[in-house]
Amino acid sequence: MISFCSVSKSFSNGGEWAVQDVSLEIQTGETLVLLGSSGSGKTTLLRLVNRLIKPTSGKILLDGTDVATQNPVQLRRRIGYVFQGIGLFPHYSVAANIEIVPRLLDWPKEKRQKRACELMELVGLPPAEYADRYPDELSGGQQQRVGVARALATDPEYLLMDEPFGALDAITRDSLQQELISLKQRLRKTIVFVTHDIGEALRLGDRIAVMHRGRLEQIGSQDELLNHPKTEFVRSLFEKSSMPNHP
Amino acid sequence: MIEWFQFVATRLPELWVRTGEHILLTGTSTLIAIAIGIPLGLAASRLPRLQGIITGGVGIVQTIPSLAMLAMLLALLNKIGTTPAIIALVLYALLPIVRNALAGLTGVPAPIKEAADGIGMTRNQRLWLVELPLATPVIITGIQTAAVVGVGIATLSAFIGAGGLGQFINRGIALSNHQLILLGAVPAALLALAVDASITSVQWGLRRRRSARRGNRLDGLIRTLALSAPLFILATGCLAVWKPDLLSAGTTSSGDNNAPVIRIGSKNFTEQLILGEIMAQLIEQNTEMQVVRKFDLGGTMICHSALRNGEIDLYAEYTGTALTTVLKREVISNPNEAYRIVSEAYAKQFDLTWLSPFGFNNTYAITLRETDAQRWGIKSISELKSRASELRAGWTSEFSERPDGYPGLREHYGFKFATVRDLDTALMYEALVQEEVDVICAFATDGRIAAYHLQPLEDDLQFFPPYFAAPIISAATLDKHPELEKILDLVAGKISSETMQRLNSQVDRDKRSPAEVAREFLQSNILPSIQ
CATH class of the missing domain: 1.10.3720.10 (MetI-like)
Structure with missing residues (x-):
């Protein structure tokens, strides 16, 4: 379980709030989507979880322990992270990219290789064909599959995904979303998924947290958000999305 | 090609x-x-x-x-x-x-x-x-x-x-x-x-x-x-x-590795290379010592400090240079007096010994193209006075600075040249021939004076000090190998200014190697006297 307790973050000392007084809980095994436009503070929330940034005030608890008291390197190795813009290492092959965290954890070579093969099968990249390829030899969708496989390498309980499908074309995005849904059912991870795409949020999220200008507008299931919006912003957001022909 | x-x-x-x-x-x-x-x-x-x-x-x-x-x-x-x-x-x-x-x-x-x-x-x-x-x-x-x-x-x-x-x-x-x-x-x-x-x-x-x-x-x-x-x-x-001998096909002497080593230095102009070779070959022919040639060092002070630090044991220096450049003393025009003063000062200050001079005086010679000298009817430096303000001078960098060079010359003769360019020794002669400059500070024994049809002018007001060349050797080396003095004395007084000019010109004009010129000189002038 991940809990945000009155978390605020400002990047300019005492200036504007990137995140202001956010409290929410992500239950074990659920997929929570952080939905918002750019600048809404959703990515900031995600980066606070694995201490890529520190909160200005408030606490983030991971299974009841304040992340601020944990070694950031150890913490990050427990949490899978899929990056916006992918973030694969261009000088490593697909297999080496997937094996990187096990390598940092000093897993024996055979165990690493076996795990990489499993994961490549899982994300639909046959190892025989793809293990020795390099990121720039893959399509965007294939690269993002590798990104997901890399995040899953050590079988972490938590998975943070920062707009992972944002840069992909619609067809690829659709099939990756499909696969994530099936992965989710098979693996039972706690997933925090950041997106600005309402359709994606509705499709993937067990619950959705709507962020606007650094504040949490509402958190709830699809049904709650669509039928019982708490704020004007949430109402207009989902009204627009249900209009025909809206992208 | x-x-x-x-x-x-x-x-x-x-x-x-x-x-x-x-x-x-x-x-x-x-x-x-x-x-x-x-x-x-x-x-x-x-x-x-x-x-x-x-x-x-x-x-x-x-x-x-x-x-x-x-x-x-x-x-x-x-x-x-x-x-x-x-x-x-x-x-x-x-x-x-x-x-x-x-x-x-x-x-x-x-x-x-x-x-x-x-x-x-x-x-x-x-x-x-x-x-x-x-x-x-x-x-x-x-x-x-x-x-x-x-x-x-x-x-x-x-x-x-x-x-x-x-x-x-x-x-x-x-x-x-x-x-x-x-x-x-x-x-x-x-x-x-x-x-x-x-x-x-x-x-x-x-x-x-x-x-x-x-x-x-x-x-x-x-x-x-x-x-x-x-x-x-x-x-x-x-x-x-x-494996330096890899390509020499066994032609170089195999050299006894235990033989004592003597390192000979030289400055970077023809005459110094010939003198270095003459000394090196004399020692090679008359001792078992292994000679290491550290030639072409870039100037007086480099040779001097190398000798003082024991990185070379021996090189040829000129009395006038030692007096003014190394000891920084006043110019002395009497050659014997100059030699006495530098050898005493070197012994006392640096623990270095001046051996007997080779015989020639390689003083500076203010030099024109022969054609100009004839056209203007000029034979001595003081006759240049009326024309100096139109002439372009080319000096070596040392000459431009040394008290016995241009600064002293200007004062002694009371005139200066229109422009002065600092040039490398070898380029200075070329520049005079190519008419890039009109007057240079040649060396009296330089082979290029004859080779390039140049006219050295007489130092009629006796400004330039004597530059008699002699081997200088560290006292420590001489103590260890006292026989070196006798061996180097074999050429003492044997190289006249004319001889030196001829040897220089064999290298500069005829493009022969200093080693070959030195060998020929030793064979025809020195070896017969030993046998």
């Missing part, structure tokens, strides 16, 4: 050794610069505050002219040879290495660095696993620049007795011998191309990693060869220095 190749063939054994020295100078200094430069670049990329200081510092070094740098290091370390040369080369190599390391490291895209942090790499892991590998091509390009430029700068190391291909270039300039200049310059250029190609091949090898990973064994082998290309060049250098 064919002639030149034949000439190269005769010099192959020495070319082999000099190339080896050149490779080791460049290689060692580049390796040291890598060891210093990459951490500096890293520090600069990590600590923005230090960045200005580091890049500024290595940048300033680059603005120091190479010869000035060598001279400064010489003064600082009080040492000639490879140490100051390598230090200078390292300092020059730092700029491209540091700059490129910095550019390479800061050029790693931010999302990739963030990904490294995000998956839980420590700072060191991020550096070694991500940043350095991604910066490598840029860093290697910096090393490539440093190494190629280093091959060029290393040619100047010969000025301070560090050897290398520059030695041929220096000698070639000193002797106006184009074949000799090319013997140094062409291999140096080829070496620079080879170094460049070898590092390009490393880059290629690194890029081939992917295909080699998948590919067959041959691919892997080719890649390994490509990656080790610079090592082949370094190995060649080591081999040449370790």
